Amino acid sequence: MLVVFAWGAAWGAAPFSHRIHLQQNLECVQCHTAAARSTKVEDNLLPDRQVCRGCHEEAAIPAPPSTRLSKFSHSLHLRMGNVAPFLASAIDHQDYLQPPGDIRPHLNTRNPCQACHRGLEESDQVTRAALPQMADCLVCHTQIEAPFSCEDCHAKDAPLKPANHVPRFMNDHSTGKLNLDKTTCALCHGRAFTCMGCH
């Protein structure tokens, strides 16, 4: 099928719908041609405009999304095959360190890309929900020790402390007055933290 659109000012503003395009039986890698070989976060994995020209006369490709990661290799992780069953199992066994939201049903996928990029077949506009969250990574990267383990994925001097970690937090956290929810600490401190021997 060949659909040809002349994109004037009105078309230029149309959001990109993965739902519509996946219904055309297009594979992720037909558009995101650079993804499978990418070894660096800095690589631009969005499609080249040329890819759209088979069906559209004009196409606008935005800038790639920002990320707080400094290291990630698509190539290395895709060589492991489909990681969705690992993530699904962590959620089922309550080992997943963040609220999983609505991602669990999407993890029955056979598409290795959709293990980390979920819900696109229903998406009419790209949002950050299409990107993996930190707990996905920690299913396999299980060593958690702030601040050292953070540098495996984030830049060395990245500001990663939550806003409540003000200078007095070390003293205040033990008073019981802060009403801290222990389960929210696990993402960055693990579940079995000893924290300098006090716990």
Ligand code: HEC
């Ligand atoms: C017809 C081409 C096409 C196909 C097929 C396609 N994409 Fe995309 N994808 C795009 C375009 C264009 C954008 C940029 C859209 C935007 O930012 O508005 C994009 C953006 C993305 C993003 C960035 C999300 C963000 O937060 O900015 C991810 C991740 C992604 N696609 C993954 C996938 C996966 C996984 C598949 C297969 C299930 C897929 N795409 C199939 C064209 C495509």
Ligand code: HEC
């Ligand atoms: C295989 C053909 C095909 C390719 C390749 C393709 N598209 Fe489309 N595109 C379609 C079809 C079909 C529609 C839906 C037309 C409709 O329903 O009105 C569409 C609609 C759109 C729309 C309007 C979306 C909406 O909500 O109505 C945008 C924007 C768009 N495409 C962008 C792109 C971009 C950007 C690329 C390249 C990354 C691309 N398309 C590649 C077939 C294609």
Ligand code: HEC
């Ligand atoms: C193990 C998880 C994982 C898998 C599997 C995975 N990705 Fe990603 N993807 C990420 C992460 C993390 C980011 C954000 C960091 C980055 O840009 O490298 C990302 C970013 C992206 C982006 C937007 C980034 C940009 O800079 O342009 C696209 C597009 C994308 N991935 C496509 C794909 C496609 C296509 C596949 C399958 C061939 C795939 N991904 C498989 C984790 C994954």
Ligand code: HEC
């Ligand atoms: C299914 C298990 C699994 C998942 C999920 C996973 N990784 Fe990995 N990752 C590995 C393995 C195995 C290696 C290779 C051994 C090593 O270096 O630890 C690796 C290596 C890495 C490396 C070092 C690679 C290099 O180039 O030096 C980084 C950085 C990384 N992963 C980031 C991430 C991020 C970010 C995510 C989440 C978006 C993620 N990983 C999700 C298993 C996983």
Ligand code: HEC
């Ligand atoms: C194995 C990889 C990995 C490790 C190790 C890691 N993170 Fe992350 N982190 C991620 C990913 C993936 C995201 C989502 C980032 C994005 O797309 O911008 C993230 C996001 C974050 C965010 C932003 C959360 C938000 O909702 O905006 C903070 C803060 C953060 N990490 C702190 C830490 C701290 C502190 C450590 C060390 C204890 C750490 N991270 C270790 C992968 C990792």
Ligand code: HEC
């Ligand atoms: C100097 C000793 C000390 C250190 C170091 C310390 N804590 Fe605590 N923490 C305490 C004391 C004392 C309490 C109150 C009694 C209790 O619940 O064990 C407490 C309470 C807590 C609570 C429960 C708070 C509440 O309001 O119910 C959490 C969660 C916690 N600490 C996490 C941590 C984490 C994570 C670290 C490391 C990053 C850490 N602590 C480091 C002494 C310490």
Ligand code: HEC
């Ligand atoms: C988004 C990640 C993140 C979350 C969530 C988080 N912390 Fe931290 N926390 C850090 C980082 C990063 C440090 C700094 C470690 C260092 O530099 O030694 C830290 C340090 C601490 C310290 C040492 C004092 C300080 O301010 O440096 C305590 C105590 C602490 N955290 C307790 C907690 C408790 C209790 C929770 C849950 C209520 C929690 N943290 C949740 C990232 C996090």
